[in-house]
Amino acid sequence: GESVGLHLPTLSVQEGDNSIINCAYSNSASDYFIWYKQESGKGPQFIIDIRSNMDKRQGQRVTVLLNKTVKHLSLQIAATQPGDSAVYFCAEILTGGGNKLTFGTGTQLKVEL
Amino acid sequence: EPEVTQTPSHQVTQMGQEVILRCVPISNHLYFYWYRQILGQKVEFLVSFYNNEISEKSEIFDDQFSVERPDGSNFTLKIRSTKLEDSAMYFCASSITPGLAGAKFGPGTRLTVL
Numbered sequence: 001g002e003s004v005g006l007h008l009p010t011l012s013v014q015e016g017d018n019s020i021i022n023c024a025y026s027n028s029a030s031d032y033f034i035w036y037k038q039e040s041g042k043g044p045q046f047i048i049d050i051r052s053n054m055d056k057r058q059g060q061r062v063t064v065l066l067n068k069t070v071k072h073l074s075l076q077i078a079a080t081q082p083g084d085s086a087v088y089f090c091a092e093i094l095t096g097g098g099n100k101l102t103f104g105t106g107t108q109l110k111v112e113l
Numbered sequence: 114e115p116e117v118t119q120t121p122s123h124q125v126t127q128m129g130q131e132v133i134l135r136c137v138p139i140s141n142h143l144y145f146y147w148y149r150q151i152l153g154q155k156v157e158f159l160v161s162f163y164n165n166e167i168s169e170k171s172e173i174f175d176d177q178f179s180v181e182r183p184d185g186s187n188f189t190l191k192i193r194s195t196k197l198e199d200s201a202m203y204f205c206a207s208s209i210t211p212g213l214a215g216a217k218f219g220p221g222t223r224l225t226v227l
Contacts, residue, residue: 036218043117043204043218044156089156100169101148103156 012110019077021107023090026071030092034101035064035075039086047075047088077109085111115139117219119205125225129194134222136188136205145188146206146216147180149173156204162188163211195226 013019025033031052036044050057050064050073057064063076073090087106094102118137126132138145147159161168162180179191188207192199202223208216 041220043206043221045218046216091156100158100161100171101156102158105155 009105010108010110012112013080015080015082015111015113017080019075019080019084019109021075021077021088021090021109023073023075023104024071025073025090025092025104027092027094028068028071030094032093033064033066033073034091034093035062035073036089036091036103037084037086038089038106044089080109080111082111082113085109115217117205117207117217119203119219119222121222122220123223123225125227126195128197128226132192132195132224134190134192134203134205134224136190136207136219137186138188138205138207139217140186142207142209142217144168144208144211144216145180145182146208147190148204148206148218149201150204150221151198151201159190159203168211192224195224197226200224200226 011021034049035047037047038044048057048059048062048064050066055066061078065074075088077084087108089103089106091101091103117139120135124132143163145162148156149159150156158171160170160174160180165182177193181189188205202221204221205219206216
């Protein structure tokens with residue numbers, strides 16, 4: 001069935017290292033993907049998005065990679081900082097699915113000093 | 114930067130009672146959404162709203178739920194008769210264009226049903 005899932009529920013990295021958070025999706029019809037950051041007690045915060053006609057998109061310290069062949073999405077955070085500690089969700093918008101986002105289960109990123 | 118606001122931040126209610134969760138979307142946004150997140154679980158879509166009507170709703174959004182934009186600025190979610198399993202964080206979101214790309218989420222209302 002259709003699903004959006006994350007490989008690792010918890011990721012611990014040292015401050016200053018790069019972080020890579022992975023996500024798998026199963027619906028090849030999805031044409032838009034978004035990464036969200038959720039800090040404790042707050043709503044999801046948009047980080048970066050990517051359309052299905054792109055392989056890579058860069059933002060400030062973040063890069064999203066999309067591999068449509070294996071239906072894999074990743075979020076790379078450069079020089080991880082303590083403020084990056086949060087739960088990260090990938091989400092997909094399904095073609096023909098209206099305005100509905102399907103969220104993955106989330107990965108907890110912990111930045112160690 | 115404009116933000117989506119939600120009130121109250123925490124609502125405690127007895128099972129069977131009605132609750133209304135309030136959201137003030139960003140003023141020039143046209144598309145509105147409610148999502149919920151049960152503790153420790155993923156964020157789930159409830160409903161999308163545009164032009165004063167529901168665009169899409171999930172199977173969670175049954176007859177106990179309703180949404181309204183009563184005055185052009187507020188966007189409300191009503192649960193008529195709350196159940197224990199309605200306990201969750203409820204997030205409102207709004208966007209200028211259809212789809213959640215670029216949408217802003219509010220901070221959420223924590224609903225606790227006793």
